Amino acid sequence: xxxxxxxxxxxxxxxxxxxxxxxxxxxxxxxxxxxxxxxxxxxxxxxxxxxxxxxxxxxxxxxxxxxxxxxxxxxxxxxxxxxxxxxxxxxxxxxxxxxxxxxxxxxxxxxxxxxxxxxxxxxxxxxxxxxxxxxxxxxxxxxxxxxxxxxxxxxxxxxxxxxxxxxxxxxxxxxxxxxxxxxxxxxxxx
Numbered sequence: 001x002x003x004x005x006x007x008x009x010x011x012x013x014x015x016x017x018x019x020x021x022x023x024x025x026x027x028x029x030x031x032x033x034x035x036x037x038x039x040x041x042x043x044x045x046x047x048x049x050x051x052x053x054x055x056x057x058x059x060x061x062x063x064x065x066x067x068x069x070x071x072x073x074x075x076x077x078x079x080x081x082x083x084x085x086x087x088x089x090x091x092x093x094x095x096x097x098x099x100x101x102x103x104x105x106x107x108x109x110x111x112x113x114x115x116x117x118x119x120x121x122x123x124x125x126x127x128x129x130x131x132x133x134x135x136x137x138x139x140x141x142x143x144x145x146x147x148x149x150x151x152x153x154x155x156x157x158x159x160x161x162x163x164x165x166x167x168x169x170x171x172x173x174x175x176x177x178x179x180x181x182x183x184x185x186x187x188x189x190x
Contacts, residue, residue, distance in 0.1 A: 049128070051081040056096045063100070067107040074111045074131045084125045097125040109133065 002009040002023050010029070013020040050073045052066050070080045082104055084097035101118045105127065112129035119126060 045077055048078045049081055050078045051083055053083045053085060054100065055085055055087065056090050056093065056100060058100065063103065067104055070104065070108055070129070071111050074108065074129065077131050079115065079131070080112070080129045082127050082129065086123045086125070091123055094120060094125060101125065101127045105129065 007023045008026040009021055010024055010026055011019055011021050052070050054066055073080050082101055084100055098118050110133055113132055115130045116128040
């Protein structure tokens with residue numbers, strides 16, 4: 001039947017019971033599959049990992065310049081690896097590198113989120129930033145104030161009865177007399 005129509009008999013689902021076959025032009029089928037894969041690749045964004053290097057002894061202007069470069073790369077959709085390289089005795093002060101990376105992230109918070117926090121790798125400290133601002137944590141709203149029992153229409157008479165009962169059952173006590181003498185205050189002698 002397939003030969004009469006000039007088509008191929010292609011097994012589509014060999015594991016099904018019974019196996020499923022279709023009559024189709026196999027060459028055309030393979031061509032269309034390859035065409036779909038090429039189209040899918042066109043719409044994919046290939047994310048690159050770009051690196052920005054600096055040293056602990058860096059001027060403020062240079063930090064601004066590196067931050068602007070990182071911002072540009074993040075806006076293009078690339079990941080950015082920010083590296084602080086330590087030379088010689090600089091390795092004894094890793095907190096300077098960590099502060100520098102935190103300063104860079106502080107400038108890029110609007111454009112980036114941290115994929116990998118600052119971490120020492122040999123003589124370099126690295127941090128990886130991804131495009132997209134960090135998600136804002138939702139502020140926890142304070143709980144709604146409790147509705148007093150007397151504010152509901154059914155509870156008003158019951159609340160009034162409870163107050164009246166408490167007042168009538170309380171023993172009559174007089175308040176202690178107020179102390180006319182003020183409390184002693186401490187004075188400091190010079």
